[in-house]
Amino acid sequence: MPVPLSGVSDMVRYFLLTFAAFSMLLLPSAFRGGSVAHSGANYPTLEKLGEELFHDTNLSMNRTMACSTCHTQANGFTDIRESEKIGHAVSLGDDGTSLGDRNAPTTAYAKFSPPFGKNEMGEYVGGQFWDGRASTLEDQAGGPPLNPAEMGMSDKASVVKRLKENPDYASAFGTQFGADVFQNDETAFAAMGKALAAFERSDALSTFDSKYDRFLRGEEKLTDQEELGRVLMSSSQFTNCNTCHTIQGTHGLSDGVFTNHKYFNIGVPANRDVRTVNGSKPDAVDLGLAQNPAVSGDPAQRGKFKVPSLRNIAVTGPYMHNGVFKDLRTVVLFYVKYKSKKPSRQINPETGKAWDVPEVPENIAMTELTSAPALDDKRVDAIVAFLKTLTDRRYEPLLSKDENIGEGTEQLTVHSISVAPENAGK
Numbered sequence: 001m002p003v004p005l006s007g008v009s010d011m012v013r014y015f016l017l018t019f020a021a022f023s024m025l026l027l028p029s030a031f032r033g034g035s036v037a038h039s040g041a042n043y044p045t046l047e048k049l050g051e052e053l054f055h056d057t058n059l060s061m062n063r064t065m066a067c068s069t070c071h072t073q074a075n076g077f078t079d080i081r082e083s084e085k086i087g088h089a090v091s092l093g094d095d096g097t098s099l100g101d102r103n104a105p106t107t108a109y110a111k112f113s114p115p116f117g118k119n120e121m122g123e124y125v126g127g128q129f130w131d132g133r134a135s136t137l138e139d140q141a142g143g144p145p146l147n148p149a150e151m152g153m154s155d156k157a158s159v160v161k162r163l164k165e166n167p168d169y170a171s172a173f174g175t176q177f178g179a180d181v182f183q184n185d186e187t188a189f190a191a192m193g194k195a196l197a198a199f200e201r202s203d204a205l206s207t208f209d210s211k212y213d214r215f216l217r218g219e220e221k222l223t224d225q226e227e228l229g230r231v232l233m234s235s236s237q238f239t240n241c242n243t244c245h246t247i248q249g250t251h252g253l254s255d256g257v258f259t260n261h262k263y264f265n266i267g268v269p270a271n272r273d274v275r276t277v278n279g280s281k282p283d284a285v286d287l288g289l290a291q292n293p294a295v296s297g298d299p300a301q302r303g304k305f306k307v308p309s310l311r312n313i314a315v316t317g318p319y320m321h322n323g324v325f326k327d328l329r330t331v332v333l334f335y336v337k338y339k340s341k342k343p344s345r346q347i348n349p350e351t352g353k354a355w356d357v358p359e360v361p362e363n364i365a366m367t368e369l370t371s372a373p374a375l376d377d378k379r380v381d382a383i384v385a386f387l388k389t390l391t392d393r394r395y396e397p398l399l400s401k402d403e404n405i406g407e408g409t410e411q412l413t414v415h416s417i418s419v420a421p422e423n424a425g426k
């Protein structure tokens with residue numbers, strides 16, 4: 001759990017954060033024990049090597065930051081470090097001062113995003129990052145070490161130099177990629193990306209063992225409320241969620257990750273608190289997909305962001321590309337505002353004021369956002385309850401006590417909507 005750090009000076013806060021991150025990283029290797037010196041036997045597979053790299057702070061300039069600093073396994077592979085005023089909406093970099101502008105997404109289930117490109121309809125799909133600017137996990141992994149606001153290394157050669165410092169890496173890289181892998185910095189850097197991606201593609205990151213998965217396998221029952229949420233999320237008549245957060249995977253429901261991997265502008269407001277703190281220019285606008293170099297500024301892509309997976313969503317807040325909403329229920333209510341005529345639905349429950357205007361007013365997916373009736377409270381709660389069942393087993397303890405799945409839920413009838421999941425949304 002993050003230490004409450006408000007009121008502590010910046011230096012002390014930074015020290016505590018780095019120390020906390022560092023000690024967390026140090027412990028596992030200290031306990032690994034019985035290491036075979038420099039044989040690479042510690043990382044017998046590409047996945048294991050990638051896992052080690054993922055946790056290695058030596059890949060950052062000041063040796064304070066690893067991938068896992070911002071993608072902490074114990075917290076759904078997201079960043080839980082708190083910054084004053086903005087919580088963990090965006091990430092603090094290795095330099096201890098740079099704050100990003102986007103929320104760190106989970107790397108779990110990220111492997112299901114296909115390489116970035118266009119589908120047969122000419123729509124952009126797939127890729128990594130909120131704007132898809134890295135096509136694959138292999139491409140993505142090369143980004144953070146060289147990003148000045150993240151791990152801050154000056155170039156590929158200096159990253160490779162850090163890799164060479166570790167004799168275990170020398171041996172493991174040799175085994176995986178051939179003895180001459182370190183002779184060329186480009187090749188070595190790319191090899192590091194491949195190892196990191198192999199870890200991210202491993203089953204350890206996509207466990208499919210949430211209550212929902214257990215329900216699909218007939219091992220567990222959903223409460224009536226969760227079941228109502230599931231039915232709603234499966235339908236295209238009662239909600240529009242399924243249009244974008246597709247319940248079906250490639251092989252049916254069992255590998256569904258709740259995204260069609262496409263890009264939409266759903267009218268998310270700017271996170272003004274973040275912009276105040278991170279030193280953005282007053283006229284800063286996150287154009288999303290239009291900022292992806294492969295899209296070369298196409299105005300029709302302004303404001304569009306990748307539809308995120310909803311797996312582990314209840315434990316990976318705050319929400320949206322900029323972390324502007326804290327509660328899951330707020331996100332669901334945000335969608336209700338588009339269709340509801342009720343004045344109460346035009347209020348953001350987190351601010352008590354009217355929903356802030358979209359950051360990018362063009363290209364809003366109004367057709368999709370208004371294609372289903374407004375949800376009433378009962379249905380909003382049911383969807384939230386269902387979304388909680390998408391929490392992997394190891395993260396279930398993170399659901400707070402009053403949020404525990406299947407506990408204390410009121411009995412709701414689902415008879416009014418009887419849609420078989422397999423036929424829903426067709």
Ligand code: HEC
Nearest residue numbers: 066067070091102103104105107110128129130141144150
């Ligand atoms: C300083 C914090 C930070 C560090 C360190 C960091 N990341 Fe990230 N990561 C982010 C943020 C923020 C984003 C979203 C950025 C964006 O969309 O522009 C992101 C996005 C990603 C994504 C895309 C996920 C998706 O669904 O689109 C992957 C994969 C990823 N990071 C893996 C890594 C790996 C591997 C490393 C180490 C080499 C790493 N990250 C280091 C903060 C960090």
Ligand code: HEC
Nearest residue numbers: 240241244264268305306307308319320321331335365368
């Ligand atoms: C038109 C496509 C579309 C529809 C319809 C849609 N979503 Fe989304 N959803 C998105 C996109 C795109 C984002 C990310 C937007 C951003 O960050 O700017 C998102 C974000 C979210 C998030 C936050 C994810 C995160 O990681 O921060 C949740 C939760 C969510 N949607 C749930 C729902 C639910 C529930 C419904 C139905 C009531 C729904 N969505 C309908 C496209 C859609």
